[in-house]
Amino acid sequence: MNIIKRRFWLSFNPAIQFQPLPLVYEFSRKFDLIFNIRNSCMQPDLGIIGLEVEGKSNTIGEAVDWLESVGVVVEPIELSVIEG
Secondary structure, eight states: OOEEEEEEEEEEOGGGGGSSSOHHHHHHHHSOOEEEEEEEEEOSSOEEEEEEEEEEHHHHHHHHHHHHHTTOEEEEOOOOTTTO
16 A cells, blocks of 8 residues: 555644543554644644644544544645645
């Protein structure tokens, strides 16, 4: 299976950040993906992470499903012509 790269905006209530474990830590342990946090912003009522992931398509799909199951809104980042 081919390795692909995808970018997502993750938005969530910061209260879920550490329940039961830190979100990014748990994500990194559950899935065989290479990930890069491109940017992030944490406010008292909203957290946003720009995440780039690289791996097998089905693993990325499983990771997105898991994120959504714990209350994270996952939206693809649309690439512009300049970004490639």
